[in-house]
Amino acid sequence: MSRTPTQSPQGSQQAVQNDGEPVLSHGLKQRHLSMIALGGVIGAGLFVGSGVGIAAAGPAIVLLFMGTGALVMLIMRMLGEMSAARPSTGSFSVHAEEEIGSWAGTTSGWMYWLMLCAGVAAEATAAGTIMHTWVSFIPAYGWVAIFMVFFCASNLTAVKNFGEFEFWFSAIKVTMIVAFLVLGVLGILGVFGSAPGTSHLTGHGGFFPTGAAGLAAGLLTTISGFAGLETVTIAAAESDDPSRNVARAVRTAVWRIAVFYIGSMAVVVTLVPWNDPKVASAGPYVTVLDRLGIPAAGTIMQIVVLVALLSAMNANIYGSSRMAYSLVNRGQGPRFLGKVTRGVPAAAVLASCVFGFAAVIAGIVWPTTVFAWLLNIAGCAVLVVWSIVCLTQLKMRRRLEREAPELLSVRMWGFPYLTWLAFAAILGIFAVMAANADGRQQLAGTAVVVAALAGAGHLKQRRDDRRADVTA
Numbered sequence: 166m167s168r169t170p171t172q173s174p175q176g177s178q179q180a181v182q183n184d185g186e187p188v189l190s191h192g193l194k195q196r197h198l199s200m201i202a203l204g205g206v207i208g209a210g211l212f213v214g215s216g217v218g219i220a221a222a223g224p225a226i227v228l229l230f231m232g233t234g235a236l237v238m239l240i241m242r243m244l245g246e247m248s249a250a251r252p253s254t255g256s257f258s259v260h261a262e263e264e265i266g267s268w269a270g271t272t273s274g275w276m277y278w279l280m281l282c283a284g285v286a287a288e289a290t291a292a293g294t295i296m297h298t299w300v301s302f303i304p305a306y307g308w309v310a311i312f313m314v315f316f317c318a319s320n321l322t323a324v325k326n327f328g329e330f331e332f333w334f335s336a337i338k339v340t341m342i343v344a345f346l347v348l349g350v351l352g353i354l355g356v357f358g359s360a361p362g363t364s365h366l367t368g369h370g371g372f373f374p375t376g377a378a379g380l381a382a383g384l385l386t387t388i389s390g391f392a393g394l395e396t397v398t399i400a401a402a403e404s405d406d407p408s409r410n411v412a413r414a415v416r417t418a419v420w421r422i423a424v425f426y427i428g429s430m431a432v433v434v435t436l437v438p439w440n441d442p443k444v445a446s447a448g449p450y451v452t453v454l455d456r457l458g459i460p461a462a463g464t465i466m467q468i469v470v471l472v473a474l475l476s477a478m479n480a481n482i483y484g485s486s487r488m489a490y491s492l493v494n495r496g497q498g499p500r501f502l503g504k505v506t507r508g509v510p511a512a513a514v515l516a517s518c519v520f521g522f523a524a525v526i527a528g529i530v531w532p533t534t535v536f537a538w539l540l541n542i543a544g545c546a547v548l549v550v551w552s553i554v555c556l557t558q559l560k561m562r563r564r565l566e567r568e569a570p571e572l573l574s575v576r577m578w579g580f581p582y583l584t585w586l587a588f589a590a591i592l593g594i595f596a597v598m599a600a601n602a603d604g605r606q607q608l609a610g611t612a613v614v615v616a617a618l619a620g621a622g623h624l625k626q627r628r629d630d631r632r633a634d635v636t637a
Contacts, residue, residue, distance in 0.1 A: 190508025222383030255491025271622030349432030
């Protein structure tokens with residue numbers, strides 16, 4: 166059973182359990198949670214990586230983002246329902262363990278940890294590369310080390326400091342996206358020159374220029390772009406009012422992100438040809454701003470991308486450390502990772518940063534083997550997590566309706582039909598991946614890790630059952 170943090174009677178930042186053992190603090194506020202939800206998911210994947218999806222699927226990328234956005238909205242609604250009813254640092258991993266079994270909690274929790282740590286490595290590497298172009302006497306890996314040390318240190322301090330960092334990082338990104346959307350709409354209306362009309366949507370091969378193969382390739386890109394949004398349900402347990410705050414954050418974050426992603430893609434494919442080489446190489450945002458004649462577009466976007474990378478890196482270190490802390494406190498990892506210092510899981514923060522930096526080194530030494538394997542597994546991890554979330558919510562909702570209906574302050578829409586629809590959509594995505602060689606490689610590596618984690622969780626569950634029988 167997880168150990169849910171409870172606030173002290175005096176309302177101090179340091180929460181204390183009944184047995185006197187310190188647990189996590191409650192330093193996050195509603196504004197922090199709302200921005201954390203945005204910060205973890207709006208990274209370089211939107212500003213640069215989405216260009217790969219556009220190059221693969223053409224204007225139809227808008228439909229793909231609409232479809233994956235709808236799926237993410239359903240997943241987040243499920244998470245919001247469960248987290249508002251039972252706030253926990255381990256979020257969906259705790260719920261999966263309680264409703265399905267230790268194997269499900271272990272698998273979803275450690276897969277998510279792996280995904281976030283791999284994200285930290287990828288983001289740190291990209292940020293180091295950008296900084297090296299500006300300050301060349303420091304090598305890229307030197308900048309990576311600087312960023313890792315800085316964000317590790319910031320995550321070792323009070324959680325409210327992390328919240329403030331993420332609030333301002335995310336505010337910059339959101340401001341940039343809103344400005345981009347406004348400029349894009351003005352460009353579509355012809356304010357910056359001739360209006361493009363539908364020429365880029367129907368020309369250059371049509372709306373579906375690359376057919377089913379392009380849609381399949383673009384699908385995987387759009388899904389990876391949304392990974393990390395779940396961190397807000399992890400952070401909710403460290404807020405001053407977990408149940409109410411997570412409900413508000415989930416309700417607002419999902420539609421904001423959907424508007425940002427779908428709106429941005431619609432602007433891009435309307436204003437520039439999807440097959441413009443700059444869309445994939447320089448990024449769709451830079452390409453559009455150049456098309457509109459915005460001065461220093463490349464430099465502006467490099468700054469924004471750097472902020473996005475550092476923000477996502479910060480959020481991923483936070484999310485991975487909290488997930489590791491929750492797992493080890495449930496007996497699903499090395500006990501030393503559960504050490505808490507001044508309300509912060511210091512050992513888990515250090516372990517997540519060390520693993521992330523080790524992955525960076527692997528990217529330098531073994532870029533096409535170890536690092537590629539790690540990124541492939543991380544790319545599938547979110548689908549594994551989402552599938553377990555669906556199964557967990559089906560069981561937890563029915564139990565809450567029987568035992569504590571008053572806790573259902575957030576309810577999944579169209580239950581159970583939309584939950585089953587989301588689960589079927591995830592299975593469909595797995596099927597699409599299995600239809601191409603790269604996807605099969607990802608699935609094979611992920612299957613090995615999932616089998617190992619599920620097996621370890623199953624063995625723990627059997628040991629716990631035997632101990633319970635002995636003590637009964």
